[in-house]
Amino acid sequence: MKYLIITIGLLLLCSTVNAEDTLKDQTVTIYLVRHAEKQTDDTKNPSLTQQGQQRAKKLAQTLKLKNIKRIFSTQYKRTIQTALPLAKQLKIDIEFYDPGKLLLFANEITTLKENILIVGHSNTTPVLVELLGGKPFGKIKENEYDRLYVLEKYHGEVESKLLKTNHQ
Known part of the structure; x- marks a missing residue:
């Protein structure tokens, strides 16, 4: 009887651990x-400032262990x-999207796992957040x-968080 209780306890523990692993695996x-x-400088396509370059590097440091695939x-x-430091660090190509076609892009993103x-x-990031089911937390x-x-997606549910980053 004692061994039966221990065995059942171990089975329950294993199934809980497996359920947690599965939950993590299914969260995008x-x-x-x-x-x-x-x-x-009044151009239509300006580069980053020195401060912006530092912020991009800090973003790469913040996200390097987040299992980003695209x-x-x-x-x-x-x-x-802004994307380049992380792309280089992770050896991932940057893929381009059209900011004038956010609904189409959001629909594509929702299929990714x-x-x-x-x-x-x-002007586009809060809109895209909302199209993906998140909370935009006001205008930028x-x-x-x-x-x-x-945005953490699990079985159609989206949990939104807004973090503040600091380039220093």
């Missing part, structure tokens, strides 16, 4: 950021330069570069 995390600080960016210098980073803009101000959205 989407990280979204606005590009880092940009030059203000990185998406618009085709602007500032978004590519892997962790991803999406780099966008102040023109001088605001420190938002990191974390």
Whole structure:
């Protein structure tokens, strides 16, 4: 009888551990950021400032152990330069999306079963967060570069978190 109770206890413990592992395996995390600080030289496609480059490196450090498999960016210098440190670190190609077709892109993203980073803009990132089922937490101000959205998807449910990053 004693061995039967121990065996049942071990089976229950194993099934709990397996259930936790399965839950982690089925959770998909989407990280979204606005590009880092940009030059203000009045061009339509500015590069990052020195401060923006530092923020991009800090973002790569923050996300390097988050099991990101794909990185998406618009085709602007500032978004590519924000994504590039992590892409190089993880040896992942940056994939491009059209910020004018956010609904189409959101529908594509919802089919993915892997962790991803999406780099966008102040006017598109909150919209994309909402299209993906998350909470946008208001508009991004023109001088605001420190938002990191974390959307965790599990069985159709989305949990939204908004983290503040610091480039220093």
